[in-house]
Amino acid sequence: MDITVQDRIRQEVTDAPVVLFMKGTPVFPQCGFSAAVVQILSHMGVKFKGVDVLSDPSVRQGIKEFSNWPTIPQLYVKGEFVGGCDIIREMFETGELKQMLEEKGVSVRA
């Protein structure tokens, strides 16, 4: 059966509790904005799955449509779109990110 990109993405966002669609990999981010989010999550000790959109052009375009969001990176927690780099940075600074992750049952280093 042929599954569409949108179906694959729908599956991907719930594949792990925290999923980051990014350019490059968590170890080798290929873009400053993706690197910034990786750094925040790593700093908080949050385990996440990185999906490299550069390795699949259909996912790179598909995730933008799926989330109705024009840029990468995009963070999903428990299947729900949280935001891009600016929102994650702002939520990290205000402490909302930690609070939201804890509420959703994701372990965060104190």
Place this chain on the structure above:
Amino acid sequence: MAMDAAMIERLIKESLPDAQVSIEDLRGDGDHYAAHVVSGAFRGKSRVQQHQMVYQALRGRMGNELHALALQTSVPDE
């Protein structure tokens, strides 16, 4: 491809007429901006929804001609 700040402001105000928009050209290259948009239309909306409203106003330019726009949105003070 670059886009000038006045154009970004005009597009945002076309969709959100009450918006106060301040834009900073971060590198002076017409390609990396930081914008702060304040609008009553954001009231009751999540951050994601607020940013989506601004991206909608930019009609597909974000992520294309407009490479980097660091965005901050807020509701006017009562």
